Amino acid sequence: MLDERKLAVLRAVVEDFVNTNEPVGSKALADRHRLGVSPATIRNDMVALEEDGYITQPHTSAGRVPTDKGYRLFVDRLSSVKPLSSAERRAIESFLTGAVDLDEIVARTVRLLSQLTRQVAIVQYPSLTRSSVQHVELIPLGAQRVMMVVITNTGRVEQRVIDGLGETKETAVNDLRGMLNRAISGLHLGEVPGAVEDLPSQVPPEQRQMAVSVLSVLLESLVERREEKIVLAGTANLAAVDFTASLRDVLEALEENMVLIRLLGEAKDPSMLTVRIGAENFHEGLRSTSVVSADYGVGNQSLAKIGVVGPTRMDYPGTMGAVRAVARYIGQILAGQ
Amino acid sequence: MLDERKLAVLRAVVEDFVNTNEPVGSKALADRHRLGVSPATIRNDMVALEEDGYITQPHTSAGRVPTDKGYRLFVDRLSSVKPLSSAERRAIESFLTGAVDLDEIVARTVRLLSQLTRQVAIVQYPSLTRSSVQHVELIPLGAQRVMMVVITNTGRVEQRVIDGLGETKETAVNDLRGMLNRAISGLHLGEVPGAVEDLPSQVPPEQRQMAVSVLSVLLESLVERREEKIVLAGTANLAAVDFTASLRDVLEALEENMVLIRLLGEAKDPSMLTVRIGAENFHEGLRSTSVVSADYGVGNQSLAKIGVVGPTRMDYPGTMGAVRAVARYIGQILAGQ
DNA sequence: TCCTGGCACTCCATGGTCCTCAGTGCTAAT
DNA sequence: ATTAGCACTGAGGACCATGGAGTGCCAGGA
Numbered sequence: 001m002l003d004e005r006k007l008a009v010l011r012a013v014v015e016d017f018v019n020t021n022e023p024v025g026s027k028a029l030a031d032r033h034r035l036g037v038s039p040a041t042i043r044n045d046m047v048a049l050e051e052d053g054y055i056t057q058p059h060t061s062a063g064r065v066p067t068d069k070g071y072r073l074f075v076d077r078l079s080s081v082k083p084l085s086s087a088e089r090r091a092i093e094s095f096l097t098g099a100v101d102l103d104e105i106v107a108r109t110v111r112l113l114s115q116l117t118r119q120v121a122i123v124q125y126p127s128l129t130r131s132s133v134q135h136v137e138l139i140p141l142g143a144q145r146v147m148m149v150v151i152t153n154t155g156r157v158e159q160r161v162i163d164g165l166g167e168t169k170e171t172a173v174n175d176l177r178g179m180l181n182r183a184i185s186g187l188h189l190g191e192v193p194g195a196v197e198d199l200p201s202q203v204p205p206e207q208r209q210m211a212v213s214v215l216s217v218l219l220e221s222l223v224e225r226r227e228e229k230i231v232l233a234g235t236a237n238l239a240a241v242d243f244t245a246s247l248r249d250v251l252e253a254l255e256e257n258m259v260l261i262r263l264l265g266e267a268k269d270p271s272m273l274t275v276r277i278g279a280e281n282f283h284e285g286l287r288s289t290s291v292v293s294a295d296y297g298v299g300n301q302s303l304a305k306i307g308v309v310g311p312t313r314m315d316y317p318g319t320m321g322a323v324r325a326v327a328r329y330i331g332q333i334l335a336g337q
Numbered sequence: 338m339l340d341e342r343k344l345a346v347l348r349a350v351v352e353d354f355v356n357t358n359e360p361v362g363s364k365a366l367a368d369r370h371r372l373g374v375s376p377a378t379i380r381n382d383m384v385a386l387e388e389d390g391y392i393t394q395p396h397t398s399a400g401r402v403p404t405d406k407g408y409r410l411f412v413d414r415l416s417s418v419k420p421l422s423s424a425e426r427r428a429i430e431s432f433l434t435g436a437v438d439l440d441e442i443v444a445r446t447v448r449l450l451s452q453l454t455r456q457v458a459i460v461q462y463p464s465l466t467r468s469s470v471q472h473v474e475l476i477p478l479g480a481q482r483v484m485m486v487v488i489t490n491t492g493r494v495e496q497r498v499i500d501g502l503g504e505t506k507e508t509a510v511n512d513l514r515g516m517l518n519r520a521i522s523g524l525h526l527g528e529v530p531g532a533v534e535d536l537p538s539q540v541p542p543e544q545r546q547m548a549v550s551v552l553s554v555l556l557e558s559l560v561e562r563r564e565e566k567i568v569l570a571g572t573a574n575l576a577a578v579d580f581t582a583s584l585r586d587v588l589e590a591l592e593e594n595m596v597l598i599r600l601l602g603e604a605k606d607p608s609m610l611t612v613r614i615g616a617e618n619f620h621e622g623l624r625s626t627s628v629v630s631a632d633y634g635v636g637n638q639s640l641a642k643i644g645v646v647g648p649t650r651m652d653y654p655g656t657m658g659a660v661r662a663v664a665r666y667i668g669q670i671l672a673g674q
Numbered sequence: 675t676c677c678t679g680g681c682a683c684t685c686c687a688t689g690g691t692c693c694t695c696a697g698t699g700c701t702a703a704t
Numbered sequence: 705a706t707t708a709g710c711a712c713t714g715a716g717g718a719c720c721a722t723g724g725a726g727t728g729c730c731a732g733g734a
Contacts, residue, residue, distance in 0.1 A: 061713045236588035251573035
């Protein structure tokens with residue numbers, strides 16, 4: 001069983017290993033931390049911790065290194081999220097003020113987060129799923145084509161060119177625009193398909209083909225691509241880390257949008273910090289990394305996630321603090337927009 | 338002076354070094370290439386080449402390695418751009434067909450280029466500078482705000498929310514939209530500032546403030562941010578390379594948008610391939626990389642650039658071939674849109 | 675005059691040996 | 705239960721010898 005002191009030893013091992021990146025021995029522990037016992041006692045505790053799988057030795061006659069399970073216990077029970085320093089708070093404010101549009105908010109956020117944590121930061125664009133339609137615009141481009149622009153209440157804009165409509169009259173486009181907006185503005189995106197279902201039957205037959213084309217593109221753009229956009233920054237910070245897996249594998253994983261989406265997607269409890277450690281990640285190339293992620297949104301409505309990817313050997317309290325703070329801050333910015 | 342044979346030796350040194358990543362010696366050269374002379378003769382030529390600074394020895398009793406100057410001569414006079422294999426041509430076609438909008442074209446292009454070259458690819462969005470206004474749309478968002486969408490003939494869409502207009506009437510917005518489109522659609526972006534100069538004087542005084550706000554945002558979005566968007570892919574390919582500079586420096590440089598823009602921007606002769614080798618790059622962190630870049634556009638109008646960043650020790654003919662082919666292909670796609 | 679074979683030389687890379695030392699597990703004493 | 709003491713282990717660094725790839729130079733040959 002793990003008594004108080006063994007837990008203290010584990011905490012000390014994690015902290016020292018994160019700092020030094022070297023296996024930590026019993027003597028070093030006794031020196032640096034006030035555990036009140038001798039190295040020999042610590043050694044006994046270490047044997048117990050090793051038997052339970054929380055720490056391991058790279059080889060005999062080396063110090064101990066935390067296992068994934070050890071980090072997990074550390075995160076769950078032995079550490080608390082570290083609040084940001086006031087300097088860091090100021091950095092956040094100065095970084096995010098003055099962003100003119102959603103693209104810029106996201107771009108700045110991801111850079112900010114990577115600089116705060118000195119790791120790779122990931123930011124997902126606000127999801128379309130939970131947002132609602134603010135306005136749909138149809139803009140004739142020449143005689144054959146129409147551009148559709150959908151604006152959501154989260155500031156996100158989707159645009160598409162719709163082609164091959166045959167001859168389209170300006171007035172017909174205007175009619176359709178009006179009809180569309182009456183039908184769906186203010187609705188949540190999930191409600192859009194139902195709301196437009198019987199729209200084609202309401203337009204004059206000679207315009208029906210155009211209406212159908214426009215609607216199919218509309219549905220496609222809202223439903224199919226909804227979680228797609230993700231931005232990342234700070235890959236340079238990976239160069240400093242020596243991974244057990246190859247750096248190449250990690251970089252490759254990070255270039256796959258689908259991987260990133262799943263990585264952020266697997267949070268259990270929304271509005272909470274989620275930490276996935278080492279082998280808890282589904283992706284092969286990320287077995288030696290940890291992911292700290294959080295939801296952001298306005299009010300208690302979650303719009304999307306942000307996260308940080310780094311070596312399992314990371315400063316969890318600090319990283320968690322930064323992720324949480326940035327997530328909250330984005331929420332405020334978006335609410336203010 | 339450099340006679341034919343010395344040039345042949347230099348070419349052989351570059352080719353072998355690119356293949357093997359090891360200093361190449363006189364004997365190996367004589368074996369692998371049909372130079373028709375003995376190793377001793379090659380050695381003499383190498384001494385000459387070294388005196389002129391085209392190759393160098395990592396240490397005595399090692400083979401020779403090309404210098405930046407050597408690569409430069411190789412690129413300028415000793416190699417020709419390698420046409421793509423038919424498999425590669427097919428890859429390009431299948432990769433780019435089916436892209437629905439500009440974002441997707443760019444995203445696919447950059448992945449394609451990085452896969453073809455196995456290096457880091459950079460793609461710049463079509464510049465606004467040389468494109469012309471297709472349509473300007475003003476969309477009221479609630480009573481106080483207006484969204485402006487500018488669509489260019491290259492498929493690029495800029496959008497901005499304009500805030501703090503006070504009470505804006507729907508009809509006033511419509512009037513302004515019509516006036517704007519009459520004034521600037523079809524114009525090159527460079528001509529826009531002149532064309533809208535006296536527009537405020539033409540609107541009724543009570544709407545003048547709104548008009549001024551909208552115009553200032555319009556000019557700002559077109560002029561100030563024009564070259565900003567750049568996308569990159571394939572950083573994982575850097576992991577395989579051992580740089581003399583640190584990998585971190587290279588990754589950091591590649592995360593700076595401004596650096597990338599300058600990197601692509603410094604082409605001398607548009608519509609041609611540009612190669613910058615090693616120290617020819619202005620940026621510290623990129624001293625051990627080479628950049629191959631090219632313009633793309635429709636007709637003979639250059640819209641923006643694409644490029645590849647890799648180690649100076651790269652397959653120049655192959656990389657140049659891929660960059661040129663992809664640049665041409667994007668041109669076609671954009672023209673067809 | 676240019677090329678080539680021969681030769682002595684240089685220096686890196688490889689691998690073996692030895693040694694140090696941090697850290698361990700175990701035992702006996704407190 | 706804790707601790708001091710001690711023998712043991714294995715990684716890593718220093719040192720050295722060796723092999724070999726590659727060189728520069730020179731003298732002889734086309």
